[in-house]
Amino acid sequence: MKDIFRDIEREYEELRRENNRILEFRTSKIYSEIPQIKEIDEFIKNIGFIAAKEQILNPSEDARERANAEIIALRGKKESLLKNAGYSRDYLDEIYSCNKCKDTGKLPNGKRCSCMENKLARELYNISNLSYTLKRENFNTFDLGVFSKEKYNDEDLSPRENMEMILKISRDFIKTFNDENDRNLLFYGPTGQGKTFMLNCIAKELLDENVNVVYQTAFTLCEVMEEQKFRRTEISNLKYSQLFSSDLLIVDDLGIEMTNSFTASGIFNIINKRLLGGKKTLISTNLSPKELSSTYTDRVFSRVFQKFIPIKFYGNDLRLKTNS
Numbered sequence: 273m274k275d276i277f278r279d280i281e282r283e284y285e286e287l288r289r290e291n292n293r294i295l296e297f298r299t300s301k302i303y304s305e306i307p308q309i310k311e312i313d314e315f316i317k318n319i320g321f322i323a324a325k326e327q328i329l330n331p332s333e334d335a336r337e338r339a340n341a342e343i344i345a346l347r348g349k350k351e352s353l354l355k356n357a358g359y360s361r362d363y364l365d366e367i368y369s370c371n372k373c374k375d376t377g378k379l380p381n382g383k384r385c386s387c388m389e390n391k392l393a394r395e396l397y398n399i400s401n402l403s404y405t406l407k408r409e410n411f412n413t414f415d416l417g418v419f420s421k422e423k424y425n426d427e428d429l430s431p432r433e434n435m436e437m438i439l440k441i442s443r444d445f446i447k448t449f450n451d452e453n454d455r456n457l458l459f460y461g462p463t464g465q466g467k468t469f470m471l472n473c474i475a476k477e478l479l480d481e482n483v484n485v486v487y488q489t490a491f492t493l494c495e496v497m498e499e500q501k502f503r504r505t506e507i508s509n510l511k512y513s514q515l516f517s518s519d520l521l522i523v524d525d526l527g528i529e530m531t532n533s534f535t536a537s538g539i540f541n542i543i544n545k546r547l548l549g550g551k552k553t554l555i556s557t558n559l560s561p562k563e564l565s566s567t568y569t570d571r572v573f574s575r576v577f578q579k580f581i582p583i584k585f586y587g588n589d590l591r592l593k594t595n596s
């Protein structure tokens with residue numbers, strides 16, 4: 273437990289050091305290119321120093337305001353010198369990878385910053401293992417060509433047309449992810465239809481945007497819940513709370529084995545609380561909506577799943593195709 277936080281703290285330290293190095297490099301470059309800026313910086317330092325001394329000996333609101341106004345004017349001059357030389361005005365400002373917490377992981381109100389939550393989720397849920405999968409399975413490697421253009425059973429759309437539609441819905445989901453809407457997706461259909469692949473595409477895209485994503489199979493989700501119930505530790509507490517607090521929870525492969533009442537009600541409790549908190553969830557399952565509603569009781573099912581857009585995957589098993 274301690275190790276996780278210590279590792280993350282080290283990461284922040286390294287980040288701050290790296291950003292400082294960049295700033296030092298920029299400063300020495302600018303000082304030699306535009307010596308006037310070096311003079312201004314020394315001036316600013318001096319004014320600050322003298323004003324601080326003055327405040328101790330002879331505190332005066334006027335003197336402090338005068339010093340501040342002088343510093344602001346000098347900073348303005350420095351910024352226009354930078355701009356005239358083709359640099360951005362903030363080129364010599366402190367650099368932060370996360371402006372919200374200034375690379376400390378903590379917000380001014382003492383709460384954990386979202387970048388800290390991301391790091392925690394990554395450590396707790398082994399997102400680094402996931403990232404290996406995401407390198408292979410993402411929108412860039414997604415190939416519409418593997419889906420048949422032939423009509424399939426009684427479906428109106430061919431598997432390829434259907435997949436084009438799913439692709440569009442998935443991209444819309446990403447585009448509107450930060451909007452307040454009830455857009456949760458339920459991917460259903462037999463195995464080998466690309467459901468998990470599509471979940472991976474979405475996860476990759478949102479992780480790249482620094483969204484806090486927790487990706488679990490229904491099976492490992494049950495393990496987290498059991499751990500929390502029977503062997504509660506600080507880690508299991510954290511993992512469990514992330515199921516509720518993450519920006520996006522992905523539950524892959526919700527199936528028939530999850531039907532004992534403890535796990536079923538546990539999963540629904542999580543999804544329901546997320547819905548109430550305006551947090552989004554993606555689910556994939558091999559069960560049809562009909563099987564789902566008979567597996568889970570109708571009442572629970574309809575309340576939760578009316579907030580999900582059901583999306584059907586169908587066609588020939590793609591895994592057989594790639595093996596042949």
Ligand SMILES: [Zn+2]
Nearest residue numbers: 370373385387
């Ligand atoms: Zn932050």
